[in-house]
Amino acid sequence: MEYSNKYPKKNTRTQNLTIMKKLKFIFSGLFLLLAFQSQAQVHLIPAAGVTIAKPNDDAFNAKAGYKFGASVRIGDKWFIQPGLFYTKYSSEVDLNDLQATQSTSNISFDQTGWEVPVMVGYQFINSDMFKFRAYAGPQVGFGYKTDGNNFADVFDTQSTQWAVKAGLGVDVLFFTLDADYGWGLTDNFKLDQAFSNSSFQNRSFNITLGVRI
Numbered sequence: 262m263e264y265s266n267k268y269p270k271k272n273t274r275t276q277n278l279t280i281m282k283k284l285k286f287i288f289s290g291l292f293l294l295l296a297f298q299s300q301a302q303v304h305l306i307p308a309a310g311v312t313i314a315k316p317n318d319d320a321f322n323a324k325a326g327y328k329f330g331a332s333v334r335i336g337d338k339w340f341i342q343p344g345l346f347y348t349k350y351s352s353e354v355d356l357n358d359l360q361a362t363q364s365t366s367n368i369s370f371d372q373t374g375w376e377v378p379v380m381v382g383y384q385f386i387n388s389d390m391f392k393f394r395a396y397a398g399p400q401v402g403f404g405y406k407t408d409g410n411n412f413a414d415v416f417d418t419q420s421t422q423w424a425v426k427a428g429l430g431v432d433v434l435f436f437t438l439d440a441d442y443g444w445g446l447t448d449n450f451k452l453d454q455a456f457s458n459s460s461f462q463n464r465s466f467n468i469t470l471g472v473r474i
Contacts, residue, residue, distance in 0.1 A: 302334075302335070302336065302337050303334070303335050304333070304334045304474060305332075305333055305474045306333070306334060306342075306344075306437055306473050307330075307331040307471060307472055307474070308329070308331065308332065308346075308437065308439070308469040308470060308471025308472075309327070309328065309330075309469065309470065309471075310327070310328055310329075310468045310470055311326070311327060311328075311467070311468050312325070312326045312327065312328050312348060312349075312466070312467045313325055313326070313466045314326065314350040314351075314352065314463055314464060314465035314466070315352045315463070315464060316449045316450075316464070317445075317461065317462055317463075320354055320355050321352050321354050322352065322353040322354070322355075323352060324351035324353055325351060326348065326349040326350045326351040326371070327349050328346045328347065328348040328349070328376075328467065329346065329347055330344060330345050330346030330376075331345065331346075331471075332344025332345075332346075332378070332380075334473070337384070337387065338383065338384055338387055339381075339383055340381070340382055340383075340394075340396075341381050341382075342378075342379070342381075342382065343380075344377065344378050344379075344380075345375065345376075345377055346376045347373070347376075348373065348374060348375075348402070349371055349372070350371065350373075350463065350465065351369065351370075351371050351372075352369070353367055353369045354367075354369075354370070370408060371407070371408045372406070372408075372418050372449075373406055373408070374402050374403060374404045374405030374406065374418075374420075375402065375403055376400055376402040376403075377400065377401050377402070377403075378398060378399075378400040378426055379398050379400070380396040380397065380398040380426065380428075381396060381398050382394045382395055382397070383395060390433070390434060391431070391432065391433060392430075392431060393429075393431050394429070394430050394431075394432075395428070395429050396427070396430070397426065397427035397428070399423065399424070399425055399426075400423070400424045400425065400426055401421070401424075402421065402422045402423075402424065403420060403422075404420060405419065405420050405421075405422065406418065406420075417450060417451045418449060418450060418451070419447060419450065419451055421447075422446075422447045422448075422449070422463065423446040423447045424443045424444060424446055424447075425444050425446065426441050426443040426444075426467075427442060428440055428441025428442065428467075429441075435472055435473045435474070436470070436471070436472060436473070437469075437470070437472070437473050438468075438470055439467075439468070439469045439471070440466075440467070440468050441466075441467050442464075442465070442466055442467075443463070443465040443466075443467065444464060445462030445463035445464065445465075446462060447462065448461060449461040449462060
């Protein structure tokens with residue numbers, strides 16, 4: 262089976278180094294913010310939810326996946342919230358749209374891996390019964406693997422990926438509900454595979470329900 266290579270190769274190693282340098286400054290700023298919290302509150306938040314994601318190309322269609330894990334919210338009005346989640350992304354792709362010479366089309370594949378978001382946020386409403394907040398920050402994912410039946414080798418996912426996320430959340434009593442959107446910054450697939458390009462970054466919409474301990 263042969264696939265045409267309609268996108269030029271790009272030096273993703275250089276791109277990743279540049280992104281890592283920028284995120285180093287972001288992480289430094291987040292921890293400086295934490296230093297200003299004189300009496301920081303700390304809450305553990307186990308959570309699970311649904312993610313709807315796909316690479317940013319019209320040949321891909323989003324399908325529902327899942328995520329589960331936990332985060333730690335540190336702070337009060339201003340807060341920082343690092344976390345660790347196991348995530349499964351599901352997508353469907355039309356190979357004909359990618360100019361494949363194979364008649365097969367509309368195949369599904371899954372991507373699973375660990376993700377570490379580090380969000381910084383502000384609580385606009387911060388009462389004991391109800392909280393409303395907004396947040397944003399970087400995320401690094403690692404250990405990604407692809408399951409695409411006979412096409413897993415074609416959609417060989419980058420094992421490490423960087424992203425940024427932004428979202429809104431509410432707490433009702435000790436329950437938490439969050440909705441956020443993620444923009445991938447690095448290639449979704451490996452350069453030595455059929456899609457040797459830098460234009461397939463993941464886009465995801467996530468909804469999680471958790472318990473604030």
